[in-house]
Amino acid sequence: MDLSNAPSSWDIERERLAALSGYAILDTPPEREYDVLTRVAAVALNVQSAAISLIDGHRQWFKSRHGIAFPETPRAIAFCSHALKARSALVVPDARQDTRFRDNPLVTSEGGIRFYASVPLITQTGLCLGTLCVFDPAPRERLDDDERLILEDLAQHATSLIEARCARRMTEIAGKVVDATSDAVLAADLSGRIVHWNAAAEQMFGRSRGEAIGEDVSIIMPPRFVHGHTEAFGRAAQGGPTRLVGSFIELVAMRADGSEFPIELSLARWGDPSGDQGFAAIVRDISARKSLEREREHAQKFLQSIVSNLPATLFVKDVETRRYLMINHAGETVMGRPASEIIGATDHELFPANAEASEDRDNEAIARRETYQTEAAFTRGDGETLYLRTMRTVIDGPDRPCQYLLGVSEDVTQIRRTEAEVLRLAHYDALTGLLNRSSYTDRLFRMVQAREPFAMLSIDLDRFKAVNDQFGHPGGDAVLIQVGDRLRAVIEGEGWIARIGGDEFIAVLAGERLRERAQMCADRLIDELAKPIVTGRGVCYIGASVGIVLMPQDGETTEQLRENVDLALYRAKHNGRACACFFNAEMDSSARDRRQIERDLREAVAAGDIGLVYQPLVAAQTGRITSAEALARWTHPVKGPIRPDVFIALAEECGIIDQLAEQLLRQACVDARNWPADVRVAVNLSPLQFVSGKLVETVGAALAASGLCPSRLQLEVTEGLVIRDVERTFDQLEALRSLGIQILIDDFGVGYSSLSYFQRFPFDKVKLDRSFVEQVTQSQAARAIIQAVVGLGAQLGMAVVAEGVETHEQMEALVAMGCTHLQGYLFSRPLPVTTLCAMLESQRSVVPRQDSQAA
The missing domain is CATH 3.30.450.20 (PAS domain)
Structure with a gap:
């Protein structure tokens, strides 16, 4: 027998489950006729339990149950699953003696099944939905013929009830659909x-x-x-x-x-x-x-009216004959002929001078079978030449595919007439009227290719960002316009000038005496840009720095010249701004050295070679160490120790400060975890860590990884950081404070002091800048400032730290003034963590005096 086309068991099961779902009987409330049937089955066969069992994909659910405490069982342990597969009556005299069921939890449990009998519920379509089953906790003989017949009749009746219920439901649905x-x-x-x-x-x-x-x-x-x-x-x-x-x-x-x-x-x-x-x-x-049909008829007439009056030319030709079948009013105007002359004629008959080129464009559009756009001159019969941009496409008609050629033409004559002006504007900066970056790049390349000697001046405005911040971008634009005028006035007659960025300009001088002329122009530029700039939004003071290179002395390619002029500009800014600097070989060597150190620093950070030392901070009243400041140290394999201010600044410049700072923070938290619980660790934050928006997440991760209590971590920020972006900075500081971390303001009193910071955010400590500490015994002004800060700290509940203490005289004066904490070489230089731990251990053995100062 060929069974290749017979449905698989999986197909049959899927069909059975779909049918069971279609009956919509699963998980429905009890119904009396089903409950009566199971009760009759239990009584007639003298058993304790009876059920109408329905088997879905993963369980056996009882539509009706008699003497059964639970509403369902997993399908895997259901006796009825065996009857479902067999599609015939199943009788188990004693389940404990039957290898199929003796380990089943329904059998092994107290009062479990011993005797079981069931008959499948088979629908008129031949699908088995479940069984009518009976079972008892006592074993018994097999069913006699009368008992089997009763069970089969009751199962048939249960099936009929299910199908009748479904029929009633479908009738109700149909009635509701008809009514709805x-x-x-x-x-x-x-x-x-x-x-x-x-x-x-x-x-x-x-x-x-x-x-x-x-x-x-x-x-x-x-x-x-x-x-x-x-x-x-x-x-x-x-x-x-x-x-x-x-x-x-x-x-x-x-x-x-x-x-x-x-x-x-x-x-x-x-x-x-x-x-x-x-x-x-x-x-x-x-x-x-x-x-709607009437409206469509009106719409069609309206559309025809629109086509006729469309401001662009619209025409239709027959693909085979190339004769015009339709032209709108705009087409009549462009072609200079009425529609009565155009329709039915060809281009050869109407416009012999344009016909051949027009036919070529028609042929290309027909061959492509897609929208084809061209621009071409068209000479009318009166001799006037127009420029038309035309889109052609082939469309099907009622008689055959690709029957018509549809064209839409736009008169671009006016556009062509303004192209020269547009082309000119494309080479100049729209704001200042100077050459733009594209023109600068092209001119520079051509001069280098021609090996023409020239001087190139890179001009960068100083303090322009402050102008934008103070007056907004409109104010900044007004300043740039005047800057362009001043640059043009200085350079005009000497060479040309371009704006290549927001506040970056390039001037190029050709001819003789290039070094002398470049120096003179640079000096004049600096003088002119140092003068106040008056705008409608206020008076601005900017200034400029200038870097200069000479071709070919300082480079023979555009890349070399650009790189070297950037180095010269960098040196000019480094020398104090508002000055000019020529490139020289020493700069090149310095730049190479800097790049090498940058590469080495990247490798050191990647390898985790940047270490920490710790400088203790002591309570003024007791002399006990209450915290230690973590200080980064890097020993270069060739150059030896590199100053922190050098490599930290370099890490900020080359974009790896976040990675380095995270490493150092984690290490500080790990080290501090082994110190006495009353000793905190202080870590300095870089301003750039506040830019990424990930600082709070980074600190939280470091605390979690180390297990250090947040209250033992102190984070130090400088006044210079706060002034960069006050709101954003304080938002992040408040988020850090909410973790339980202490926040210190470092180097207080130099350059950016604002008492409003203390009103905006309650710092835990204020660290006096060491310049005040150095002068405390000689300068009345320094002492007055320290006393003012101490008084402020007392009123606001902030501890006051004096750093850089090196003499006993300084210490005594600071303690007398009320400083709560001291730090400096008088107490300890920065120490390796092992030395600090030993110092803390020895301090632990000394009985501390009562210290009311916060750590």
């Missing part, structure tokens, strides 16, 4: 009397159900159509031909008030040949559709 549909549904018997009338029919025809039932269907027909419709209905009733059955036709119907409206109607026969019969009608009001 927006189409009128009515039914009539063979004599034409209405026997069904849904809610939509009531609304559509204006007759209630009570008014319509029993009436002839002619009540929905206009009187003039009654005779014809009655004859057609009679033919259909006798089984004759009719187009009313099985398709929708358009008719006119009548409402109860006598008004008529268009409908679509379709008939379907209903009933049994041996019983009641008739026709059901679905009626759809198509008034809106008819209205």
Whole structure:
């Protein structure tokens, strides 16, 4: 037997599960007829338990159960699963003796199943939904014939109940659909009397159900159509031909008030040949559709009007004959001929001078079978030449594919006339009127290629960012316009100048005496740009730095010259701004050395070679170490120790400060974890760590990884950091404070002091800048400032730290003034962590004096 096309067991199971789902019986509430059936089964077969068991994909669920405490079991342990596979009655006299079931938890549990019998519930389509089963905690003999027959009859009855329930449900759904549909549904018997009338029919025809039932269907027909419709209905009733059955036709119907409206109607026969019969009608009001069709007709006429009056030329040609089939009013104007002369003619007949080129463009569009755009000159009959941008595309027609060639032409004559001006503007900066970056690059390249000697000045504005911050970008633009005017006034006659960036400019001088002229121009530029700039938003003071290179002395390629002029500009800024600097070989060597150190620093950070030392901070009243400041140290394998201010600044410049700072923070937290619980660690933050927005997350991760209590971490920020972006900085500091971390302000009192910071954010400590500490014994001003800060700290609950203490005289003066904490070489130099730990251990053995100062 060939079973290659037989459905697989998986296909059968999928079909069975789909059918079970379609019956919508799973997880439904108890129903009396099912409960009666299981109770009868238990009594008739003298067992403790009986159930109607339905098996879905993963469980056995009881639609009805008698003597069973649980509503369902996993399918894997269900006895009924075996009956489901066998599709026949299953009897188990003693489950404990049956190898299939003896280890089943339903058997091994107290009062578990011993005797079991079931009959599958098989639907009329041959699918098994579950079983009617009975079971008992005592073993017994197999069922006799009468008992088996009872169980089978009850199972058949259960199946019938399930299918009848489904049929009732489908009937209810159908009835609800008919009642809910927006189409009128009515039914009539063979004599034409209405026997069904849904809610939509009531609304559509204006007759209630009570008014319509029993009436002839002619009540929905206009009187003039009654005779014809009655004859057609009679033919259909006798089984004759009719187009009313099985398709929708358009008719006119009548409402109860006598008004008529268009409908679509379709008939379907209903009933049994041996019983009641008739026709059901679905009626759809198509008034809106008819209205829409009329609107479409109006829209088509409107569209034709639009096409005719479209400001762009629109034409249609026959692909085979190339004769014009349509031209709009704009086309008549462009071609200089009326439509009556154009339609039916070809380009060769109308415009001989343009015909050959036009035909070539038509051929290309037809060959491409896609939209094809061209621009070309067109000479009219009166001799005027226009420039037309035309899009051509091939479209299908009613007679054949690709029947028509559609063209849309735009008159771009005016655009062409302004192209020269546009081209000119493309080479100049729109704001300043100077050459733009593209023109600068092109000119520089051509001068280098020609090996023409020249001097190049790179001009960078000083303090321009502050102008933008203070006056906004409109104010900045006003400044740049005046800067351009001043640069032009200095360079004009000497060479040319370009704006290549926001506040970056390049001037190029050619000819003789390049070094002398470049120095003179640079000096004049610096003087001019140092003068105040008056705008509508205020008076601005900027200034400029200038870097200079000479071709070919300082480079023979554009890349070398650009790189070297940047180095010269960098040196000019480094020398204090507002000055000019020529490139020299020493700069090149310095730049190479700097790049090498940068590479080495990157490798050191990647390898974790940047270490930490710790400088203790002591309480002024007790002399005990309360915290230690973590200080970064890097020993270069060749150059030896590199100063922190050098490599930290370099890390900030080359973009690795976040990585380095995170490493050092983690190391400081790990080291501090082994110190006494009353000793904190202080870590300095770089301003750039606040830029990325990841600082709070980084600190939280370091604390979590090390296990250090947040209250033992102190983070130090400088006044210079705060002033960069006050709101953003304080938002992050507040988030760090919420973790329990202490926040210190370092180097207080130099350059950026603002008492409003203390009103905005309560710092835990203020660290006096060491310049005040150095002068404390000589300068009355230094002592006054220290006393003011100490008083402020006392009022605001902030500790005051004096750093850089090196003599006993300084210490005594600072303690007398009220400083709460001291730090400096007098107490300890920065120490390796092992030395610090030993110092802390020895301090632990000394009985501390009462210290009221916060650590």
